[in-house]
Amino acid sequence: MSNREAKTDVILIGAGIMSATLGTLLKELVPEWNIKVFEKLDKAGEESSNEWNNAGTGHAALCELNYTVEKPDGSVDISKAIKINEQFQVSMQFWSYLVNSKRLQNPQDFIMPLPHMSLVQGDQNVTFLKKRFEAMSNNPLFQGMEFSDVPEKLLEWIPLIMEGRKLDEPIAATKIDSGTDVNFGALTRMLFDHLTSKNVEINYKHSVNDIKRKNDGSWELKVRNLDSSRIESHTAKFVFIGGGGGSLHLLQKSGIPEGKHIGGFPVSGIFMVCNNPDVVAEHHAKVYGKAKVGAPPMSVPHLDTRFIENKKSLLFGPFAGFSPKFLKTGSLLDLVTSVKPNNVLTMLAAGAKEMSLTKYLIQQVMLSKEQRMEELREFIPNAKTEDWDLVVAGQRVQVIKDTEAGGKGTLQFGTEVITAADGSIAALLGASPGASTAVHVMLEVIKKCFPQHTKEWEPKIKEMIPSYGVSLMENPELLQKIHTSTAQTLGFGEKEMVFS
Numbered sequence: 351m352s353n354r355e356a357k358t359d360v361i362l363i364g365a366g367i368m369s370a371t372l373g374t375l376l377k378e379l380v381p382e383w384n385i386k387v388f389e390k391l392d393k394a395g396e397e398s399s400n401e402w403n404n405a406g407t408g409h410a411a412l413c414e415l416n417y418t419v420e421k422p423d424g425s426v427d428i429s430k431a432i433k434i435n436e437q438f439q440v441s442m443q444f445w446s447y448l449v450n451s452k453r454l455q456n457p458q459d460f461i462m463p464l465p466h467m468s469l470v471q472g473d474q475n476v477t478f479l480k481k482r483f484e485a486m487s488n489n490p491l492f493q494g495m496e497f498s499d500v501p502e503k504l505l506e507w508i509p510l511i512m513e514g515r516k517l518d519e520p521i522a523a524t525k526i527d528s529g530t531d532v533n534f535g536a537l538t539r540m541l542f543d544h545l546t547s548k549n550v551e552i553n554y555k556h557s558v559n560d561i562k563r564k565n566d567g568s569w570e571l572k573v574r575n576l577d578s579s580r581i582e583s584h585t586a587k588f589v590f591i592g593g594g595g596g597s598l599h600l601l602q603k604s605g606i607p608e609g610k611h612i613g614g615f616p617v618s619g620i621f622m623v624c625n626n627p628d629v630v631a632e633h634h635a636k637v638y639g640k641a642k643v644g645a646p647p648m649s650v651p652h653l654d655t656r657f658i659e660n661k662k663s664l665l666f667g668p669f670a671g672f673s674p675k676f677l678k679t680g681s682l683l684d685l686v687t688s689v690k691p692n693n694v695l696t697m698l699a700a701g702a703k704e705m706s707l708t709k710y711l712i713q714q715v716m717l718s719k720e721q722r723m724e725e726l727r728e729f730i731p732n733a734k735t736e737d738w739d740l741v742v743a744g745q746r747v748q749v750i751k752d753t754e755a756g757g758k759g760t761l762q763f764g765t766e767v768i769t770a771a772d773g774s775i776a777a778l779l780g781a782s783p784g785a786s787t788a789v790h791v792m793l794e795v796i797k798k799c800f801p802q803h804t805k806e807w808e809p810k811i812k813e814m815i816p817s818y819g820v821s822l823m824e825n826p827e828l829l830q831k832i833h834t835s836t837a838q839t840l841g842f843g844e845k846e847m848v849f850s
C-alpha cells in the first residue's frame with residue numbers, strides 16, 4: 351500500500367555519477383526546481399561509480415589505443431580520440447566551475463594529474479604507435495605527447511615495467527603528462543553532499559520498482575522503501591533513469607517505444623591490486639597496452655597508479671568475466687528477465703554473432719590467479735604473486751540493438767541516451783567512455799529533454815563550460831586558456847599542463 355504520495359519536478363533514479371551530474375547541472379540552471387533522488391543502496395556511488403569498481407581513468411583519449419584505428423590505407427584515424435578529448439574538456443571545465451564557486455572543496459580528493467601512456471611491443475605495433483603519435487601530436491588537443499622507442503628512455507619513464515624485460519623485439523611508448531586519475535566515487539559523494547545542501551531530497555534504501563505514464567503526461571513511480579517494505583508512489587514531470595546496469599529494466603517498465611528492441615549483455619571486471627608499498631612507489635602513470643585478439647575493447651590491459659583515500663595504489667586489469675547480474679548488487683535473473691518479446695530476436699541475433707566474445711569471456715572466467723599473474727608479467731616482468739590480490743570491479747551492461755551498419759543484434763560498446771519523444775523521460779545505457787564524459791552526456795540529456803529552455807539556459811551553461819558549443823581543437827587559444835585555468839583550479843602543478 352502507498353503510504354507517501356508526492357509530486358515533484360524531477361526524479362533521478364540511482365545515485366551514481368550520472369544522476370549526480372544531471373542533478374548538479376539542473377540545480378545550477380533552475381535552482382527553484384524540486385528534485386528527488388531514489389537509490390536502492392544505503393549510500394551514493396556504490397555501484398560502477400565507486401572508486402574500486404572502475405579504473406578511474408579520466409578518459410581523454412591520451413592513451414587508449416582502441417580510440418584510434420588504422421585505416422586500410424595505413425593512416426591512423428584519430429576522429430574518435432578528438433571527440434572523446436573534447437568531451438573530457440567539458441567535464442574538466444564543469445568540475446573547475448564547481449570548485450571555483452565553492453560547490454566542491456579540495457579537488458585533490460577526486461582528481462589528480464597523472465601521465466597517460468600507451469605501450470606496445472613488436473614491429474607492427476611500434477609502427478602503428480609511431481604513426482598514431484605523428485597524427486596526434488600535431489593536434490592542439492594532444493600537445494605535449496612524447497614518443498620513444500629507446501629502452502633507456504622507457505626505463506626512465508616506467509622502471510617497474512622495463513626492469514627485467516627481455517628486449518627481444520621492438521618496444522615503444524607514448525607519454526603525455528596532462529592525463530588524470532579521477533576518483534569518481536569520491537566525486538559522486540561530494541556532488542550528492544552538495545545537492546543535499548541545496549535541499550535535494552535523497553532517498554537511500556528506496557528501490558524503484560515500476561514506472562508508468564499518467565494521463566497528464568507525468569510519470570508515476572512505485573518505490574519500495576527497503577526499511578519499511580512499504581510501497582510509495584511518487585510523481586514527476588521529468589524522470590532520469592540513471593540506474594547504471596539497472597537502467598534497462600526500468601526503461602522497459604516505462605513502456606516507451608524508444609526503449610523497445612534493445613537488449614543488454616553484462617560483462618564484469620576484475621582487477622589485481624598491489625599490496626606491496628615498495629612496488630607501488632616504483633610506478634607513476636596509467637599505462638595502456640593493446641587488447642588481445644578477440645577481446646572486447648573494454649578489456650584493454652592497463653597498469654594504473656590510483657589515488658584513493660589519500661593513498662597511492664597500483665591496479666592492473668581489467669580481466670573480463672561473466673555474471674548474468676546487471677549490477678554488482680543485482681540478481682542472477684537480471685539477464686533472463688531483460689529478454690522481452692520485443693527484444694528476443696535482437697538478443698538471439700547477438701548471441702549467434704558474438705560467439706567469439708562468449709568464448710573469450712568463458713576463457714577469462716576460467717583463469718587461475720597464476721594465469722592472471724602471467725598476463726600481469728607481460729607488464730611487470732618481475733611481478734611476485736604474493737604482492738597482488740584480486741578485486742571484483744563493477745558490471746558493465748553493453749547495449750545490444752539493431753543498427754544499419756551492424757544489422758540485427760549488434761553489440762555496442764558506447765553510451766546510449768534513450769529519450770521519449772516528448773522529452774519527459776530519459777535513460778542512460780552502456781558504460782563507455784563512461785564517467786569521464788558524464789557532463790557532456792548529461793548536457794545532451796538536457797538538450798534533448800528541455801529544448802524549450804535551451805536558449806534561456808545557454809548563457810549559464812557557457813559561464814560554467816566556456817567551450818560549450820565550440821570545437822576546442824579549432825580554437826587553440828581558448829584551449830590553452832581552459833587548460834591553464836582548469837590546471838590552476840584543480841590544483842595541478844604548472845609543469846603538468848604547460849604546452850610545449
Ligand SMILES: Cc1cc2nc3c(=O)[nH]c(=O)nc-3n(C[C@H](O)[C@H](O)[C@H](O)COP(=O)(O)OP(=O)(O)OC[C@H]3O[C@@H](n4cnc5c(N)ncnc54)[C@H](O)[C@@H]3O)c2cc1C
Pocket residue numbers: 363364365366367368369388389390391394395396397398399400403404405406407408409534556557558559592593594595596597600618619620668677743744745746778780781782783784785786787
Ligand atoms: C570495470 C570498469 C572499469 C571502468 N573504468 C572506467 C574508467 O576508467 N573511466 C571512466 O570514465 N569510466 C569507467 N567505467 C565506467 C563508469 O564506471 C560508468 O560509466 C559510471 O560509473 C556509470 O555511472 P552511473 O551513474 O550510470 O551508474 P552507477 O554508478 O552504477 O549508479 C547507478 C545507481 O543506480 C542504482 N539503482 C539501480 N537500479 C535502481 C532502482 N531500481 N532503484 C533505485 N536505485 C537503483 C544503483 O544501486 C546505483 O547506485 C568503468 C566501469 C567498469 C565496470
